[in-house]
Amino acid sequence: MSQPSFEEGVKKVIREYTWAAAFFKEMVQELGKEKARDIAFTALCKLRVEAAHDLAKRLGGTFEAFCQPKREAAEKSEAVTIVEESKNHITVRVGECAAWEAANRLGAPDMCRALCDTDPMFSQAYNPRMRYEAKLRKSDGDDVCEGTWRWEE
Amino acid sequence: MGKSDFEESLEQRIRDYTWAAAFFKEMVDELGKEKAKEITFKALSKLRKEEGHCLAQELGGSFEAFRQSRHETAKKLNTVDIVEESEDAIVVKIKRCTAWEAANHLGVPDMCRMFCETDAVFAEAYNPKMKHEAKSRCSAGDDVCINVWRWEDY
Numbered sequence: 524m525s526q527p528s529f530e531e532g533v534k535k536v537i538r539e540y541t542w543a544a545a546f547f548k549e550m551v552q553e554l555g556k557e558k559a560r561d562i563a564f565t566a567l568c569k570l571r572v573e574a575a576h577d578l579a580k581r582l583g584g585t586f587e588a589f590c591q592p593k594r595e596a597a598e599k600s601e602a603v604t605i606v607e608e609s610k611n612h613i614t615v616r617v618g619e620c621a622a623w624e625a626a627n628r629l630g631a632p633d634m635c636r637a638l639c640d641t642d643p644m645f646s647q648a649y650n651p652r653m654r655y656e657a658k659l660r661k662s663d664g665d666d667v668c669e670g671t672w673r674w675e676e
Numbered sequence: 677m678g679k680s681d682f683e684e685s686l687e688q689r690i691r692d693y694t695w696a697a698a699f700f701k702e703m704v705d706e707l708g709k710e711k712a713k714e715i716t717f718k719a720l721s722k723l724r725k726e727e728g729h730c731l732a733q734e735l736g737g738s739f740e741a742f743r744q745s746r747h748e749t750a751k752k753l754n755t756v757d758i759v760e761e762s763e764d765a766i767v768v769k770i771k772r773c774t775a776w777e778a779a780n781h782l783g784v785p786d787m788c789r790m791f792c793e794t795d796a797v798f799a800e801a802y803n804p805k806m807k808h809e810a811k812s813r814c815s816a817g818d819d820v821c822i823n824v825w826r827w828e829d830y
Contacts, residue, residue, distance in 0.1 A: 542723070543695035549719035550703070566702035570694070 529602070529619050536625035544629035556633065563637040571641045575648035584650045586611065586674040611674040616659075616667050623661040623668075636662040646672060682755050682772060689778035697782035709786065716790045724794040728801025737803050739764065739827040746825070759822070764829070767811075770821040776814040789815045799825065 527535075550559035582588035590613045596603045602619040626635035639662045646655035654673045659665035679687075703712035735741035743766045750756045750768070760767035779788035792815050799808035807826045812818035 539691050540695060542693060542720075543699055545719040545723045546696055546699045546703075546716060549715045549722075550699075553715050553718075554707075562702045562706055563699060565706075566698040567695075569702075570698050 529621065529624075532621040533624045533628070536621045537628060540622075540625050540629055540631075540634070544626065544631040544634055547631045547634045551633070560633055560637050563634055564640055567638055567641045568644050571638075571645040572648040575645045579649045586650070586653065586672075589649060589653065589672065606669065607671075611676065612671055614658075614669065614671040616669040618667050620661050620668055626662075632662065636660075638662075639668075642670065650674075652676070681753055682774070685753070686774045686777055689774040690781055693778050693782055693784075693787070697779065697784040697787060700784050700787045704786075713786060713790055716787060717793060720791055720794045721797045724798040725801040728798040732802045739803070739806065742766075742802065742806065742825065764827040766825050768823045768825070770814070770823070773814045773821050776821075779815075785815065792816075792821075795823065803827075805829065 547559060547563055550562060554562075578589075590608070593603070593613060593615050594605060597605045597615070602617060604616040604618075605613065606616050607614040622638060623632075623635050626632055626638075639657065639660050642657060643655045646653045652675050654675060655670055656673070657668070657670040659667055659669040661668050700712060700716055703715060707715075731742075731745075735745060743761070746766055746768050747758060750758050755770065755772040757769045757771065758766060759769045775791055776785075776788050779785055779791075792810065792813050795808045795810060799806040805828050807828055809824040809826065810816075811822035811824055812820060814821050
């Protein structure tokens with residue numbers, strides 16, 4: 524089966540973000556940007572912590588199991604690069620981000636920033652030993668997203 | 677056994693509503709139910725207005741084309757029936773509503789209630805001659821949703 528194109532991926536994400544983006548924009552108008560981001564961030568933290576727990580259950584919660592899908596993504600897509608890797612860290616660069624593209628097209632880039640801010644919580648929820656640090660983010664105006672997951676023994 | 681059209685459609689709805697439901701629940705926690713509902717209603721009204729305009733552009737904005745689109749939905753989903761029809765009205769019964777079931781599954785029945793409240797906005801945006809009346813609603817505790825779409829000629 525062929526891989527879905529980036530544009531197909533963006534369309535799928537747009538569908539899943541449409542209502543949320545509408546709520547987010549309305550919150551910005553009614554409550555101001557800071558409060559809206561605060562609410563979105565708290566809501567997304569809860570979702571991502573749950574998603575990380577599910578992922579850990581599915582993969583066994585090890586660092587190796589977490590890294591493998593990233594390597595596979597890099598093999599399949601030119602937009603994903605493994606910049607650096609060792610036994611206890613992996614740095615990944617992503618040139619095309621469907622979440623950023625979708626949020627932007629829906630007029631809610633700050634919603635994507637709130638999502639990016641939850642990456643460290645996602646990592647720790649996967650396993651308390653795992654840490655995440657973002658070096659570059661499209662949502663901050665960088666050309667690519669680049670971040671490192673580190674496993675602390 | 678493969679999934680039914682309804683099951684697939686429900687799963688898609690759940691995916692479409694997951695983030696929105698999380699935002700809604702957080703708004704309720706932070707701002708209280710009334711304010712959360714107010715913001716949600718405004719946001720959904722804008723979306724449904726846009727949806728009504730887009731559908732009008734796609735179908736041409738006539739009642740006949742709208743009626744036809746309801747028939748197509750009923751043909752595709754065995755959970756939707758056309759129960760009455762005339763030149764200027766169509767009554768649609770939804771025996772299982774994906775919006776209601778998805779919102780309930782996600783723990784936000786009030787979000788669906790707000791969505792139902794925007795049906796009139798959608799109708800008006802499709803064509804100011806079109807009016808909507810809900811005879812019964814799953815989100816109001818009824819067993820089925822019965823929507824009446826009426827065309828008013830002035």
